[in-house]
Amino acid sequence: MIQTIARGYRALFGATVKVILLLAACTALGAAIVYPLWYFATSAPSAYTVTMSIIIALALLLVVIRRVRAAGIIAVLRAFLRVAVVVAGIAACVAPVLYGKRLLAIPVIVATIFLYGVISFGRDRH
DSSP: OHHHHHHHHHHHHHHHHHHHHHHHHHHHHHHHHHHHHHHHHHHOHHHHHHHHHHHHHHHHHHHHHHHHHHHOHHHHHHHHHHHHHHHHHHHHHHHHHHTTOHHHHHHHHHHHHHHHHHHHHSSOOO
C-alpha cells in the first residue's frame, strides 16, 4: 500500500516538474524571441518597420501561392474579391456614420450584402 501511495506521489511530482519545466522553457523561448525584436524596434524603428513589412508580405505571398496551387487562381481571386467587398462595405458604412450621415449607411449596407451575395452565390456551379 505504501508503495502504491509512493508511486502516486512520484507520478504527481513528475507531472508537476514537467509542467514547471515546460513553463520555464516557454518563458525562456519567449524572452529569446521578444527581447531582440523589442530592441530592434526601439533602436531602429524605420529599419524594423521595413523588415517586418517585408516578412509579412513574403508570408502573405507564400499563403497566396499555396492557395493558388491547391484551389486554383479563380477560387483565390473570388475569395479575395469577397474579402475586398466586405472590407470596402464596412469602410463605406463607417465613413458616413462618422460624418453624421447615419441614414446614408443603410443603403450602403444593403448594397454590400447584395454584392456579396452576387459574388458568393450568384454564379452557376458546375
